[in-house]
Amino acid sequence: MPATARPLSPHVSVYRWQVQMVTSILHRLTGIALAIGTLLLLALLLALAAGPDPYATVAGFCRSWIGIVLLVGWSWALSFHLLNGIRHLFQDFVWGYEIHQFVRNGFITSIGSLVLTALLWIGIYLQWGGA
Amino acid sequence: MSTFRTPLKRALVLGSAKHGVHHFLVQRLTAIALVLLGLWFVWFALRLPGLDYAAARALLAEPVNALLMLLFVVAVFWHAQLGLQVVVEDYVHTSGWQLVLQVAIRFLCVLGGAACVLAILRIALGR
Numbered sequence: 001m002p003a004t005a006r007p008l009s010p011h012v013s014v015y016r017w018q019v020q021m022v023t024s025i026l027h028r029l030t031g032i033a034l035a036i037g038t039l040l041l042l043a044l045l046l047a048l049a050a051g052p053d054p055y056a057t058v059a060g061f062c063r064s065w066i067g068i069v070l071l072v073g074w075s076w077a078l079s080f081h082l083l084n085g086i087r088h089l090f091q092d093f094v095w096g097y098e099i100h101q102f103v104r105n106g107f108i109t110s111i112g113s114l115v116l117t118a119l120l121w122i123g124i125y126l127q128w129g130g131a
Numbered sequence: 132m133s134t135f136r137t138p139l140k141r142a143l144v145l146g147s148a149k150h151g152v153h154h155f156l157v158q159r160l161t162a163i164a165l166v167l168l169g170l171w172f173v174w175f176a177l178r179l180p181g182l183d184y185a186a187a188r189a190l191l192a193e194p195v196n197a198l199l200m201l202l203f204v205v206a207v208f209w210h211a212q213l214g215l216q217v218v219v220e221d222y223v224h225t226s227g228w229q230l231v232l233q234v235a236i237r238f239l240c241v242l243g244g245a246a247c248v249l250a251i252l253r254i255a256l257g258r
Contacts, residue, residue: 008224028218035211041204042243048191049250052184059179082169085162092159120173128180 019106026110027084030077037074075120080113154213161210168203175200188254197255201248208244212236 015021040062047054061067087109090096096105138150175196179187190196219232 028214031211031214032218035215038207038211038243041207042247045200045204045247045250045254048184048188049253055184055187078169078173082166086166089159089162124177124180 019103019110023084023087023106023109026080027088030081030084033074033077034081037070037077040070040074072117072121076113076117079116079120080109083109083112083116154216158210158213161206161213164202164206165210168199168206171199172203191251191254192257194255197251200251204244204247204251208240208247212240215240 043058043061047058062071087096087105096102175190178190182190191200215236216233219229219236223229223232
């Protein structure tokens with residue numbers, strides 16, 4: 001720690017809950033989660049290059065319950081970071097900065113990411129259900 | 132006359148070194164690339180459960196898929212490095228840990244990206 005303990009922003013505890021703080025921190029957390037999730041991408045590509053047995057191991061992990069849990073979490077993180085990232089790109093052009101727009105599109109990206117993830121996994125279940 | 136000054140000298144005495152937006156720009160460029168490449172990747176990943184090893188490998192070996200996967204992994208690890216860098220800059224307040232983590236993030240992202248690129252090349256070139 002620094003030699004002198006100075007007060008640090010953000011003072012999370014003094015704020016009333018609002019959607020902006022959720023989208024802000026979730027963008028960072030999902031970004032970190034996706035960075036860790038690249039380990040699975042790395043494993044997939046290395047296994048695909050290495051041969052049938054390593055590939056079967058990775059595919060088996062993805063089909064296990066812990067693999068499914070990770071994939072569901074990862075697909076939600078991707079959905080959220082994608083939608084909120086597009087929101088940030090619009091904000092870079094100073095679009096959607098009115099408070100009511102900012103709050104509304106914060107809810108759109110948050111709820112939209114859940115809807116997108118649900119649609120994805122309903123699709124996967126209908127295609128390969130139970131497999 | 133400014134050509135006789137180094138960027139550091141300019142920053143120390145006269146303000147901006149004019150490199151401040153590079154991180155911002157690359158983060159946005161990789162983000163736009165990842166919107167498009169990410170959608171392709173989801174399509175690609177969704178085809179894998181229906182394929183056995185040989186068919187999955189053949190799918191990635193197709194030139195268009197190999198090219199897009201190459202671009203995807205480069206954009207992913209580049210964007211990840213830029214994002215993780217900012218998170219560490221914001222929340223790590225000791226210079227020693229700052230240095231260790233920033234170097235580790237760069238090394239790991241280059242290592243992961245290079246390993247993915249090599250794997251894709253082996254698959255695309257059939258080795």
